[in-house]
Amino acid sequence: MKLSFPIWAVGVSLLVLAGCSTPQSDSAKSFSGSSVINSTPARDKVLWEYRDALTALRRGQLDEAKRLLDDAILSIGGINVGDKDAKRARRFFSGEDKKTFIGEPYERVMAYYYRGILYWMDGEPDNARACFRSGQFQDSDTENKQYSSDYVLLDYLDGLASTKLASDGSDAFKRAQTASKSFSLPAYDTKSNVLFFLDYGSSPLKYSSGQYGEQLRFRERTSLAHSATIKVGGQTIRSVPNDDLYFQATTRGGRVMDHILANKAVFKSATSAAGDAAIISGAVLGSSQQGRHSNADEIGLGLALAGVASKIFSAATVPAADTRTWDNLPQYLSFAAISLPPGQHIAKVEFNDAQGRALPNLTKTVTINIPPGSRDNVIYVSDKSTNS
Amino acid sequence: MKHKNLFLPFSFLAVTALFAGCATSGVRNPSGVRVTEMRPDERGFVAGTGVESQDLVAVTDKMARSILSTPEIANAQGIPRVVLEPVVNDTRFPINKNIFLTRIRTELNTKARNKVRFLAREQMKVLEHERDLKQSGAVTSNSDPNAVEFKGADFFLTGKLEGMTTRTSRGTSDYVLYSFQLIDARTSDIIWEDSAEIKKQGLEDAAYR
Numbered sequence: 001m002k003l004s005f006p007i008w009a010v011g012v013s014l015l016v017l018a019g020c021s022t023p024q025s026d027s028a029k030s031f032s033g034s035s036v037i038n039s040t041p042a043r044d045k046v047l048w049e050y051r052d053a054l055t056a057l058r059r060g061q062l063d064e065a066k067r068l069l070d071d072a073i074l075s076i077g078g079i080n081v082g083d084k085d086a087k088r089a090r091r092f093f094s095g096e097d098k099k100t101f102i103g104e105p106y107e108r109v110m111a112y113y114y115r116g117i118l119y120w121m122d123g124e125p126d127n128a129r130a131c132f133r134s135g136q137f138q139d140s141d142t143e144n145k146q147y148s149s150d151y152v153l154l155d156y157l158d159g160l161a162s163t164k165l166a167s168d169g170s171d172a173f174k175r176a177q178t179a180s181k182s183f184s185l186p187a188y189d190t191k192s193n194v195l196f197f198l199d200y201g202s203s204p205l206k207y208s209s210g211q212y213g214e215q216l217r218f219r220e221r222t223s224l225a226h227s228a229t230i231k232v233g234g235q236t237i238r239s240v241p242n243d244d245l246y247f248q249a250t251t252r253g254g255r256v257m258d259h260i261l262a263n264k265a266v267f268k269s270a271t272s273a274a275g276d277a278a279i280i281s282g283a284v285l286g287s288s289q290q291g292r293h294s295n296a297d298e299i300g301l302g303l304a305l306a307g308v309a310s311k312i313f314s315a316a317t318v319p320a321a322d323t324r325t326w327d328n329l330p331q332y333l334s335f336a337a338i339s340l341p342p343g344q345h346i347a348k349v350e351f352n353d354a355q356g357r358a359l360p361n362l363t364k365t366v367t368i369n370i371p372p373g374s375r376d377n378v379i380y381v382s383d384k385s386t387n388s
Numbered sequence: 389m390k391h392k393n394l395f396l397p398f399s400f401l402a403v404t405a406l407f408a409g410c411a412t413s414g415v416r417n418p419s420g421v422r423v424t425e426m427r428p429d430e431r432g433f434v435a436g437t438g439v440e441s442q443d444l445v446a447v448t449d450k451m452a453r454s455i456l457s458t459p460e461i462a463n464a465q466g467i468p469r470v471v472l473e474p475v476v477n478d479t480r481f482p483i484n485k486n487i488f489l490t491r492i493r494t495e496l497n498t499k500a501r502n503k504v505r506f507l508a509r510e511q512m513k514v515l516e517h518e519r520d521l522k523q524s525g526a527v528t529s530n531s532d533p534n535a536v537e538f539k540g541a542d543f544f545l546t547g548k549l550e551g552m553t554t555r556t557s558r559g560t561s562d563y564v565l566y567s568f569q570l571i572d573a574r575t576s577d578i579i580w581e582d583s584a585e586i587k588k589q590g591l592e593d594a595a596y597r
Binding site for chain 1: 418420423477480483591596
């Protein structure tokens with residue numbers, strides 16, 4: 001039995017239209033708190049190393065944090081060329097999330113920042129400085145040069161490390177002061193022997209917008225803590241945010257990849273529209289001849305087939321932006337350097353709300369043992385720390 | 389009837405042409421540009437990557453050869469004793485700094501035995517503990533345990549890594565200067581100094597830009 005052309009064409013059209021929904025890219029998995037690195041796809045390995053490294057740091061598992069960050073930095077520190085996953089991510093029929101994740105610049109910066117803290121903890125301020133410089137380098141590829149390499153802390157710490165290494169840190173200090181528009185930064189005190197690295201709040205989240213999710217966007221999350229107060233050895237130091245990761249995430253500007261995704265979106269839209277037009281035209285042409293096997297029937301069939309092919313190409317095109325996110329990052333970064341005599345000290349770190357009131361649930365207590373000698377004692381405290 | 393036979397191929401051709409017209413354009417070097425090692429005096433098209441094993445080998449080979457040709461070492465009366473001091477990293481690349489001095493030491497110990505000798509200062513705690521055990525009679529000794537036999541340094545060998553980075557839309561370039569010094573422990577004279585330069589550049593895949 002031969003199906004008449006209009007019925008066949010309409011049936012195929014419905015099938016094609018039903019299959020036209022854009023395949024959804026894997027959204028960022030929420031943090032599980034356990035290592036899934038070995039079971040996760042290779043392209044997500046760095047993402048989980050980032051997350052687990054920060055969790056380990058907050059638990060005080062410093063060796064684990066170093067191991068994970070070192071491995072992640074191997075991926076982000078080189079020049080990524082000829083990567084098959086990256087090539088696939090640029091193709092029409094694969095999503096951006098098929099590329100090996102190394103994160104957006106603000107995420108890469110944070111990997112270097114935390115590794116720098118760990119180097120300084122180990123008494124290697126020069127390698128810490130190298131990490132802060134690499135972090136600043138990661139932030140240098142902004143569309144608007146006004147926001148290029150504008151992390152206050154990275155330059156400030158670069159200068160501090162240089163000063164402690166008997167080099168000149170004044171240039172880095174000036175750059176930090178220029179980037180710190182709101183606050184006057186404290187001058188370097190070479191006698192300070194306790195360095196507090198504080199972070200608090202919740203990192204920005206990525207989401208995609210646009211007709212096909214081809215535009216990468218960032219959403220600011222509500223952060224309870226907006227500043228911190230350190231109380232130790234009779235000193236009270238109020239520490240305000242030096243850097244805001246939401247600001248950093250949203251001031252990078254357009255990416256080269258955004259152009260590729262935009263082209264994919266145009267392709268998807270154009271092939272869909274062309275497919276619709278061809279299928280409808282073919283159906284109209286075919287049905288107008290009432291199955292008389294005329295030339296118009298053949299032309300209608302051809303148009304409908306071309307339309308179906310076009311719709312298939314459209315459906316298979318994935319312009320969605322990559323929204324995998326290092327989602328346990330903080331929003332705010334702070335730093336304070338103080339001087340304490342040798343011996344044991346109990347430090348209390350209070351995190352404060354937007355009005356400056358202490359948030360008792362977030363208060364952390366840290367025991368600091370200062371040995372005799374000139375080595376710096378580096379303390380990392382987060383409002384999410386679980387080891388204090 | 390002829391046009392009926394041609395219509396279907398023509399339709400697919402038209403669709404193919406449509407797709408071809410929609411191909412990605414406007415992105416330079418979408419696959420990136422491979423990292424290219426260049427002479428330091430060669431002007432590159434942009435900038436590069438960090439300190440790698442081939443740099444370590446090239447630099448330390450050069451330094452070891454250079455040290456041995458220094459008159460103070462080559463013509464020394466007796467065997468000069470050298471202590472390694474940590475290398476300072478002033479680049480943007482976190483590195484294992486000791487590896488440079490370790491390789492220079494092993495190169496010299498392997499290829500120029502008895503021309504220069506290194507003192508194991510990083511093992512002093514263990515050595516002092518052993519000496520204390522001998523002095524207290526807890527362990528045996530083949531020589532007078534009270535004699536001071538730990539050697540003093542004739543020279544200190546140290547170094548510094550300094551870097552310069554450039555980044556433009558065309559890529560990244562890194563220049564690293566490796567400089568090493570041999571310092572006379574008695575006079576503070578720098579009796580030998582040499583350097584090596586490496587410049588690299590590259591451009592990342594567009595998926596990461």
